Amino acid sequence: MPAPTPPPISRVIETCLYAEDLDAAERFYHDILRLPLAAREAGRHVFFRCGECMLLIFNPRSTAREETHVGGDLIPLHGALGAGHVAFAVTREALPRWQAHLRQAQIPIESHVTWPNGAESLYFRDPAGNSVELVMPELWRDLAD
């Protein structure tokens, strides 16, 4: 007998990026982007809280190779190389304030995109080369499902 359909998944709770230099990642995401630090393990990871979601930065040299266990249960290996991407929602009012803040922190803006529906994005890089975006949430609100 087929199992009944489970309830829909409606929330991403962990979004991940990879960085070998976790200290640099912490300076960037905590000191510049001002995300609250949630946990860190030297050489392995640094975790940040972002509202209801967690931003997890892993060192792929550790997490792609070294098996870890919690209470005997395996934490599966993962770890990517190359530029990942994450976007944070920022209101139309906040975007120019973030732009000024990034300028002051000497973070170059790689691109400032105006989307067809009028939403705007700022793109810049974290120290590991990941592409970070601040985007007005109406970008996605208008997209047909």
Place this chain on the structure above:
Amino acid sequence: MPAPTPPPISRVIETCLYAEDLDAAERFYHDILRLPLAAREAGRHVFFRCGECMLLIFNPRSTAREETHVGGDLIPLHGALGAGHVAFAVTREALPRWQAHLRQAQIPIESHVTWPNGAESLYFRDPAGNSVELVMPELWRDLAD
């Protein structure tokens, strides 16, 4: 004069994974995980809605190499190789229903973790090898900021 501190970032709006076979990714995230399809461009990307967040799956062979523009503005290159990771929040009541659903879909559970605070996670792989987790949100609720 220093710019005033911008308002806090409180929301991840795009979380990304990479997959070369976007059709397989669509079957997995849409047909099995039942995320609503939001957009797709053959060979480049397939996007899903997950509540307030977007799950974006990109083909790194396209997005890491081929510059695209929107209205003359550059969309920066990104694209990673190797297993990424994402976690979706699932309640304690829903987790066993998802476990049964995955079994029926013949998706092997790589690990079932019970965390020190009692929260549980199911780990499995998407067709590209990314590590996908369904986790009870209380895992992160108890973590000190």
